[in-house]
Amino acid sequence: MKLAVIGTGYVGLVSGVCFAELGNDVICVDKLEDKIAKLQAGEVPIYEPGLKELIASNAAAGRLRFTTDLPSAVRAADIVILAVGTPSLPSGEANLSFIKQAAKEIGESLDGYKIIVTKSTVPVGTNEKVGAIVSEHTIHSFDIASVPEFLREGSAIADTLNPDRIVIGTDSGIARERLSALHRPLTDNILLTDIRSAEMIKYASNAFLATKISFINEIANICEKVGADVTRVAEGMGHDRRIGSSFLKAGIGYGGSCFPKDTEALIQIAGHVDYEFKLLKSVVEVNRDQRFGVIRKLEATLGELAGKTVAVWGLAFKPETDDVRDAPAFEIIQTLVDSGVRVRAYDPVAQDNFSRQLDHPRVDYCASAEEAAAGADALCLLTEWKEFREFPLARLETLLRRPVLIDGRNQFTEEELAGTSFVYYSVGRPNLSKGVREQSPALQF
Ligand SMILES: NC(=O)C1=CN([C@@H]2O[C@H](COP(=O)(O)OP(=O)(O)OC[C@H]3O[C@@H](n4cnc5c(N)ncnc54)[C@H](O)[C@@H]3O)[C@@H](O)[C@H]2O)C=CC1
Numbered sequence: 001m002k003l004a005v006i007g008t009g010y011v012g013l014v015s016g017v018c019f020a021e022l023g024n025d026v027i028c029v030d031k032l033e034d035k036i037a038k039l040q041a042g043e044v045p046i047y048e049p050g051l052k053e054l055i056a057s058n059a060a061a062g063r064l065r066f067t068t069d070l071p072s073a074v075r076a077a078d079i080v081i082l083a084v085g086t087p088s089l090p091s092g093e094a095n096l097s098f099i100k101q102a103a104k105e106i107g108e109s110l111d112g113y114k115i116i117v118t119k120s121t122v123p124v125g126t127n128e129k130v131g132a133i134v135s136e137h138t139i140h141s142f143d144i145a146s147v148p149e150f151l152r153e154g155s156a157i158a159d160t161l162n163p164d165r166i167v168i169g170t171d172s173g174i175a176r177e178r179l180s181a182l183h184r185p186l187t188d189n190i191l192l193t194d195i196r197s198a199e200m201i202k203y204a205s206n207a208f209l210a211t212k213i214s215f216i217n218e219i220a221n222i223c224e225k226v227g228a229d230v231t232r233v234a235e236g237m238g239h240d241r242r243i244g245s246s247f248l249k250a251g252i253g254y255g256g257s258c259f260p261k262d263t264e265a266l267i268q269i270a271g272h273v274d275y276e277f278k279l280l281k282s283v284v285e286v287n288r289d290q291r292f293g294v295i296r297k298l299e300a301t302l303g304e305l306a307g308k309t310v311a312v313w314g315l316a317f318k319p320e321t322d323d324v325r326d327a328p329a330f331e332i333i334q335t336l337v338d339s340g341v342r343v344r345a346y347d348p349v350a351q352d353n354f355s356r357q358l359d360h361p362r363v364d365y366c367a368s369a370e371e372a373a374a375g376a377d378a379l380c381l382l383t384e385w386k387e388f389r390e391f392p393l394a395r396l397e398t399l400l401r402r403p404v405l406i407d408g409r410n411q412f413t414e415e416e417l418a419g420t421s422f423v424y425y426s427v428g429r430p431n432l433s434k435g436v437r438e439q440s441p442a443l444q445f
């Protein structure tokens with residue numbers, strides 16, 4: 001099939017290249033001339049494992065092209081896929097200006113029947129709005145469909161090529177048939193729905209995953225007070241197939257370009273129909289506070305923070321990505337420098353993106369994990385990159401001025417820390433001092 005994909009962010013690029021890999025003829029479109037020029041030259045604007053190679057092979061095979069010429073790409077396609085951004089407005093609502101503008105441009109470009117698919121995450125009712133905008137600008141017939149995207153950054157290609165399910169929301173028989181045929185090579189698990197339910201499935205899925213994370217983070221916070229270990233608790237819960245073991249990793253809370261914005265947007269969607277989504281409001285509130293656990297633990301060990309030097313390992317919101325959108329590291333580092341701390345930060349991949357957005361005289365960006373740790377009063381691990389997990393603890397002990405390790409991602413085990421001199425605070429697990437568990441407080445009944 002011939003596809004035009006509008007927007008070359010994560011979703012546009014990854015789904016475009018994966019459809020090309022399946023043998024379709026794909027043109028990816030973006031407004032940004034620089035971005036398209038780079039893609040045409042074989043450069044990939046984002047760090048995503050495997051993406052560069054897959055783009056190169058499909059471009060060389062002539063199945064994948066890049067352009068800024070939206071009208072020509074739309075005319076050459078049978079199916080037009082909208083993958084533009086839907087960032088948050090200050091109110092928390094989704095900003096639909098990119099969607100609306102792209103819908104207008106698509107409408108103006110139509111020269112015959114097309115299927116117009118929205119992959120961007122959009123509030124219920126948006127696809128109908130897209131249909132109305134396209135209609136205003138064309139005399140040609142078209143159908144609309146909502147096909148939400150569920151890929152995760154860092155494993156985007158594997159997720160796209162092996163999806164748990166594909167959701168196709170449309171009221172058109174032709175669109176249902178052609179979009180099922182397009183996705184069937186990926187999975188047989190295709191769920192056909194109406195448009196509004198498909199739009200809701202995406203928000204409900206992200207909100208539920210965010211809820212699991214905030215739930216386990218609250219359990220972790222209680223574990224710290226009662227002397228239990230949240231990793232064992234999550235393991236014990238996860239064996240129950242009704243609960244499942246995924247998304248039960250306690251830590252510094254969720255970040256990224258989607259959970260924070262989509263939870264806020266769903267609260268607004270509910271509010272517009274006079275429904276207060278109390279549970280999701282709490283999920284967001286718990287998440288906002290969770291990152292400050294790192295600061296509280298630093299204060300508990302170092303006392304007054306002003307004048308101290310703190311190393312930070314990890315700036316991306318999760319490993320295997322250079323995306324720093326809504327990364328908890330921003331607020332943690334900002335709070336530290338506001339308290340008079342000098343920060344020595346390092347991330348193997350996301351450092352350039354991060355430092356462009358947080359430039360402060362008390363933040364030094366370092367060339368290596370080792371350089372960041374050298375001479376610091378404490379080290380905070382904020383992103384679970386493999387290189388941090390594999391860093392020899394004996395070496396780290398000698399680099400730090402004080403062997404204080406605040407592990408925001410529960411990366412090290414008690415066995416690994418046994419025999420070291422670390423004061424070790426993690427999330428929802430007993431604190432260790434010189435490798436030995438600190439006494440849990442007596443419980444009152
Ligand atoms: N990033 C992710 O992992 C996932 C994102 N989503 C959703 O997918 C959508 C896209 O997200 P990202 O890929 O992160 O977006 P992004 O914001 O990184 O990129 C969007 C791209 O669209 C381009 N664009 C905007 N208007 C355009 C127009 N009229 N014509 C051509 N290009 C245009 C922009 O220049 C930009 O390059 C969002 O709704 C997001 O919520 C869904 C699942 C995963």
Ligand SMILES: O=C(O)[C@H]1O[C@H](OP(=O)(O)OP(=O)(O)OC[C@H]2O[C@@H](n3ccc(=O)[nH]c3=O)[C@H](O)[C@@H]2O)[C@H](O)[C@@H](O)[C@@H]1O
Nearest residue numbers: 149150151152153247248249251253254255256258317318
């Ligand atoms: O709509 C989206 O954009 C995407 O949002 C998430 O994907 P992503 O944000 O790339 O990454 P996740 O792996 O879900 O992690 C999100 C955040 O939650 C945190 N997390 C995740 C899992 C966990 O157990 N604990 C936890 O704290 C991560 O550290 C990270 O900050 C969803 O997992 C995707 O299905 C969805 O398509």
